[in-house]
Amino acid sequence: MSDSDKPARTRKPLGLKRSVDAGEVKQTFSHGRTNKVAVEVKRRRKLVKPGEAPPPEVAPEPTPAPVAKEEPPKKAAPKKPAAAKETPQERVARLQREAEEERLRLTEEGRKRDEERARQREEEEKQRAEENRKAEQQAEKEAVETAEQEAEDATAAAEAAADASVQPDPDKPAPRKFTPVAKPEIKRPEKKREEKPKRGGGGGKDKRRSGKLTVTKALNEDEGRRARSLAALKRAREKERRLQGGGSDKPREKQVRDVVVPEAITVGELAKRMGEKGADLVKELFNLDMMVTVNQTIDQDTAELLVEQFGHNIQKVSEADVDIDTSVDEDPEETKQPRPPVVTIMGHVDHGKTSLLDALRGTDVVKGEAGGITQHIGSYQITTKDKAKITFLDTPGHAAFTEMRQRGANVTDIVVLVVAADDGIMPQTIEAINHTKAAGVPMIVAINKIDKPEADAQNIRNRLLEHEVIVEELSGDVQDVEVSATKKTGLDELVEKINLQAELLELKARPDRAAEATVIEAQLDKGRGPVATVLVTRGTLKRGDTFVVGTESGRVRALIDDKGKQVKEAGPSVPVEVLGLGGVPAAGDQLTVVENEQRAREVAQYRQEKATEQRTALAPTSFDTMFNNLATDVVEWPVVIKADVQGSVEAIVTALHNLSNDDIKVRVLHAGVGAITESDVTLAAASNAPIVGFNVRPNPKARELVKRDGVRMMYHDVIYNLTDEITAEMVGELGPLKVENVVGRAEVKEVFKSGKKDKAAGLLVVDGAIRKGLHARLTREDVIVSATTIASLRRFKDDVDEVRSGLECGVVLEDTNDIQPGDQLEVFEIEEQERTL
Known part of the structure; x- marks a missing residue:
């Protein structure tokens, strides 16, 4: 094989097995700006359900390779997917679409799983409800069986007792002697309770799937199955009543009450005491032609009709029964203990x-x-x-x-x-x-x-x-x-x-009872409120007690002894300051501890009403009385009094009333305890009266009103100086004392004309002397005709200054011509003296 026939040894393409695809996306911004961003797209990972085998990976088809004798054939690189030819923008859109489809698929699968779990929970709840219902039926059945068993045991015991009373036969054995004892030993209910867990439908391994834990299941199995719900007990009792023939529809017997009715009571309060509905009382009153509401007040007679109409018993009480009468409450002698002397x-x-x-x-x-x-x-x-x-x-x-x-x-x-x-x-x-x-x-x-x-x-x-x-x-x-x-x-x-x-x-006094005390002094303290100094007469006054004193009620917030220390209680003959009053009581009032705040308010309200009635009884009841009071010549000197303690107020008012006489009297517009307030200044300004401040001063707002309205203030801390200054004020109001001194008397004998208008009288001087220019009083049959002065005095034709007794003279009176013979003329002079009260 030549070198040209050998396959070329080149590196594998890098893009075939990459898990990330790269690309560029062009981003466009505002104002014409652009930017190129490199985008990497990962391959999608396929998700499978739990328990399923992952799908086999599809291997890429092999690419034919040239036959090589020296080396084994190698796999060719897989073909590029069609998506590789997509542009980056299309790839991004495709991947986003696939991700959204996957998300929707997962959401649907989750929804189906939730529906399946909900369906399973409902089935479990139905199963538990069925088990509870069966348990209740079983409990009722066991209760009936237990009652029957107890009845059988009682019958057997009675028979055994009857047999025991008969003389036994000596020839026969006596097996019944232990039978009554053996029968109660049969533990039939316990056996049933032991078998219950077996037929309860839940073994030990099934308890895990029995649903959520309940109170009954948290207890042990025996107690849990014996426990009966309140509803089941009610149903069982109702069933027993029905079986006994006393049906629930039987009318209930009406309860008769003893109703305490005062002289006046609201319809709602009467209904509450009777145990009836307020609407029923209003309907009954409507039938009596009385249009009232629940909150309106009716008298004792009307309340009696209603009580009798509804079948109750009435107990009448008067308003005086509301008040506390301590005079009839005497302590037994054996309960008293020695107390310190006062x-x-x-x-x-x-x-x-x-x-x-x-x-x-x-x-x-x-x-x-x-x-x-x-x-x-x-x-x-x-x-x-x-x-x-x-x-x-x-x-x-x-x-x-x-x-x-x-x-x-x-x-x-x-x-x-x-x-x-x-x-x-x-x-x-x-x-x-x-x-x-x-x-x-x-x-x-x-x-x-x-x-x-x-x-x-x-x-x-x-x-x-x-x-x-x-x-x-x-x-x-x-x-x-x-x-x-x-x-x-x-x-x-x-x-x-x-x-x-x-x-x-x-x-001696009894210490272990509700306390009674007498108010020695009372005042309005700026920081502590109303404060009363009391002396405990009997019982023990404790912190937290509810009391009524005079027309005020309150609760003991603190007790302070004579050394300024707080104490928890005060026994007989112990003086203490009491904090927690509703108002400033009068010195000398009786403090009584009562059972609750409602009783204290009731007594205080009753006493306030009585005090108001007494004040209104002293007021003028008719216009004639008011006009008669206005027509009197007595001068009134109004004043507003404010002092630091109640005892000083009473002492000042008494001293000022003692200063009053037939000519002038002190009118106390208001007397109270505490600092001078805006209302005091307003009252004084409207009545043009001074304000007497005894050991007190006005508050800041009151000082502004004093300057604005020009109200006169009188500050004192010693009662001597106060009475002296007010005495001088009242004397100045009246002016000097005018005293009449009669100089002479004369009788009119004749009447003459003097000039065009005036008349002259001829007189006979009877007593003393008559002088020119003096005051004169003309009387006719002891009735004053006119009060005048002597304008002219003559003896014969001469003008004289004085005419003595036994002589005759002529006079002309000023501003009067009503003179007749027989009138009496009384001449007097007025002398001014220093007035004293």
Whole structure:
């Protein structure tokens, strides 16, 4: 073979077995820009279903090759596919089309698989429902079989008992003796329960395909098959009732209720208490020609008709039953325990009451009081050397605080009357003695300031005899002790006598009950809201208790003792500040703990309605009364009062009313606790009244209104200065006091003409003298005809200034010609004096 006959040894074409085809695509952009991009197209991979064998690859047809003797024949390269002749753009489009077809095919296969799974789930659910239904039927069947078995056992037991009572035959054996015992030992239900899993249709290997896990399947098999659904139990009971002949369609017996009906009640509330539908009550009232709705109020008589119509029993209650009456609630003697005594310190101004209490407490309260006098009731509790506790109430001694001292005497057990040894018995001392006697409280006389050189304790004891206060030194029953608050002498003796008096009184109270307390003082605190200082009389006041006090209700948010610390509870005779009130109560109101907030609101609302009725009863009820009040000559001095605490408000109002007389009276437009607000300024501006601020100031908005409207403000912190300034204001309003002094009297004898219009009267002076220019009053049969002045006075033909008694004269009166013989002429002069209230 020549070299020319040998096949050429050349490399195989690179493009035949490449898995990637390359080409170029021309991209066109905006603004005429173009770009050529090289594109590589991979061959499509054929996907097969799981479990199927991949299709055999089709080998390319061999290309005939020249016969070579030396070498075995080689395979020729496969023919190029027809797609190789495609342009790159056609190839890309074809490949994209094939990829989209493949995606659609896969999507269809997935949808079919999902439908198959859903169909399988539905079949499994139907199968589980069928199994549950069969299980319920089987459970009901077992229940019936169990009941029959129990009945058979009971019958057998009864027969055995009957046979046992008969004397056995000695010739025959007695096999029945153990039969009643053996029968209950047959565990038939347990056998059935053991067989249940076998016929439940689910072996151990099938549990994997039994569907989702249920509560019944989560339990063990025995418990799960014994458990019955609530619906199945209801169906079984209903079936038993039907079998017993008591069908469900039997009418239910009507329940008769005892309905509590107050004097007025809404239709809806009455329906709720009767257990009836509100629409039925409205329909019944419609039949009675009463067009009402569920929310309207009906009277007690109409409610009684409705209650009787519906077959219920009525229990009438009055509105007074809503209120709380603690006077009838007495605690049993065996439940009471000893309590600390409540001691009230009384006496005249500046006799050392607060200083004496400071010495007992070891604190200094006087520095905090304006003017050095006490204007609030302070409540404190001290612990003596023998660990005994004493509660002290420090009452003001000024005359304006009589009501506050009155309340102090009403809640106290012992009164300590403080009398200054260098001053003696004063008016407020006498008032304190009277309050103590009226309250029936034992008294201890503390003769203070005994350290001063001019002190005379024996004189005080003798002076007390004038007011029927006899001390032990003078063979009386009133204890007395000489003390010095500044030197702190005699304090131990005073505490001993207080404890001795408390032992004689045997003070007890029940602590384990709902608390009752008396409001000593109340105020509106800017940061804490309404705050009341109360003294617990019985029970234990706890944090969280719901209470009603006066016309207000609330819930105890916090309890603060006299040292400023928060406490969780307060027992009898303990003074505390209570936070959580709905409003500021009046000092002296009773605080009562109730069971719930609804009861507290009900009582508070009832008391508010009663207070409103009392206020409206005092108001003018007719136009005649209103016009008569307008026609009076009494000058009204309006005022708006705001103070820091309720006790100060009451004291100021009382003091101002005491300043009123027949000529002028104080009209309090508004009196309240707290800072001066915009509404106070608006009210004062509309009535042209000043605002009295006692230990309070206006808020920022109120200050702007004060400047804008020009309202006069009167700020005070001592009640002396307040009453003095208001007295001067009222005196200035009235002006000086005008006093009439009668100078002389005369009788008209004749009447003459004087000039063209005037008339002259001939007079006989009966008493005193008549002077020219004085005021005159002409009366006819003791009825005033006119009030005038003497314009001209003549004696014969001469003008004179004065004519004395027993002489005759002629006068011409100014502005009047109505003069007749027989009239009386009274001449007087007016003198201005300084007015006092």
